[in-house]
Amino acid sequence: MEEASPNLVTIRNVTKYYERGKQRIEVLHGIDIGIAKGEFLALMGPSGSGKTTLLNLIGGLDKPSTGSVEVAGTRIDQLGSGELAKWRAANVGFVFQFYNLLPMLSARKNVELPLLLTKLSSAERKRNAEIALHLVNLGDRAAHKPKELSGGQAQRVAIARAIVSDPTLLICDEPTGDLDRHTADEILGLLQELNRLHGKTIIMVTHDPKAAEFAARRLQLDKGALVNAVESRSEA
Numbered sequence: 001m002e003e004a005s006p007n008l009v010t011i012r013n014v015t016k017y018y019e020r021g022k023q024r025i026e027v028l029h030g031i032d033i034g035i036a037k038g039e040f041l042a043l044m045g046p047s048g049s050g051k052t053t054l055l056n057l058i059g060g061l062d063k064p065s066t067g068s069v070e071v072a073g074t075r076i077d078q079l080g081s082g083e084l085a086k087w088r089a090a091n092v093g094f095v096f097q098f099y100n101l102l103p104m105l106s107a108r109k110n111v112e113l114p115l116l117l118t119k120l121s122s123a124e125r126k127r128n129a130e131i132a133l134h135l136v137n138l139g140d141r142a143a144h145k146p147k148e149l150s151g152g153q154a155q156r157v158a159i160a161r162a163i164v165s166d167p168t169l170l171i172c173d174e175p176t177g178d179l180d181r182h183t184a185d186e187i188l189g190l191l192q193e194l195n196r197l198h199g200k201t202i203i204m205v206t207h208d209p210k211a212a213e214f215a216a217r218r219l220q221l222d223k224g225a226l227v228n229a230v231e232s233r234s235e236a
Helices: 051-058 081-091 107-117 122-135 151-163 181-198
Strands: 009-020 023-035 040-044 066-071 092-096 169-173 201-205 217-222 225-231
Touching: 009 051, 023 051, 023 225, 040 051, 040 181, 051 066, 051 169, 051 201, 081 092, 092 151, 107 122, 107 151, 122 151, 151 169, 151 181, 169 181, 181 201
Parallel strands: 040 201, 040 217, 092 169, 169 201
Antiparallel strands: 009 023, 009 066, 217 225
């Protein structure tokens, strides 16, 4: 009998390819990764290396062509589209480079959005959103709209939105790619705090070596294959 994996995320022999006419374009080749609960992992690599594709497979935004993706005991590669959408809503918080905030809504209303899919009352959604904003040190900006926020504040709102439903995974795709170094370091410090103090499992794609140093472990992809892993020495 096969033993249960001790990892939160287990990726086995994953490949991903796309068909263009008679041509097959392979993006990932035989990827095997284990990610522990409470880990902060950075996926690095040049443009076109497959790191965002791998992130999308872990977050349930796409499915592998072959191989398996298991998260917290669930084979998400075997879920139908409807089941996968429900799984994402319950288990994954997403943080993107360009925030994806709705400009007509306040910070609090933006953070509440994932909770509209739950059975929480309006008062409960408001309270949870305010708690999430306080966690990212933006409790005093709850009523502000995105145009009234700096880039760093907007990304903090996006992070609050990602954590408001207490997800299993926090998936970050170039979360500091649109920020200056000082603001980027503040955001990365916040992610590190969410990981260390609140136990969030974080998987982050970045091309920035300085950003990757905030993670506990770094994996390097090149041309769709893993080439090395690095343990971070940073205590930033």
